[in-house]
Amino acid sequence: MPPIELSLLERDREQAALSAVIGELRSGRPAVVTVTGEPGLGQNDLLRWAAEHAREAGLRVLTAHATPAEHEVRYGVVAQLLAAENRALASRLFLT
Known part of the structure; x- marks a missing residue:
C-alpha cells in the first residue's frame, strides 16, 4: 500500500x-x-x-518557477523550460 x-x-x-x-x-x-x-x-x-x-x-513534463524578480525578464519562464536539456523543444515552441 x-x-x-x-x-x-x-x-x-x-x-x-x-x-x-x-x-x-x-x-x-x-x-x-x-x-x-x-x-x-x-x-x-x-x-x-x-x-x-x-x-x-x-x-x-517540463517545469519552471517564476519569481517576482523575473517580472521584467521577457520570456523568463520560457528560458527555464528551454534550459540546456530542453533546447530541442525551441523549434517547436517558437515560430520563425
Missing part, C-alpha cells in the same frame, strides 16, 4: 480534476490549469503530485 501523503489530505477533488486533465493531455487535447490559494495550503505539493502522475502516464 503506498504511503499517504499528508500534504495532500482532503485534496481528492483537486487530484480528480488534475487526473482528468492529464487524461485529456494523453488523448492529444490541449489543457490549461490554474492553481490558486493562500500560501502554505499545498499548491506546490499538488502540482508535484500532478507532474509525477503525468510522467507515470507517459507524458513529458
Whole structure:
C-alpha cells in the first residue's frame, strides 16, 4: 500500500480534476490549469503530485518557477523550460 501523503489530505477533488486533465493531455487535447490559494495550503505539493502522475502516464513534463524578480525578464519562464536539456523543444515552441 503506498504511503499517504499528508500534504495532500482532503485534496481528492483537486487530484480528480488534475487526473482528468492529464487524461485529456494523453488523448492529444490541449489543457490549461490554474492553481490558486493562500500560501502554505499545498499548491506546490499538488502540482508535484500532478507532474509525477503525468510522467507515470507517459507524458513529458517540463517545469519552471517564476519569481517576482523575473517580472521584467521577457520570456523568463520560457528560458527555464528551454534550459540546456530542453533546447530541442525551441523549434517547436517558437515560430520563425
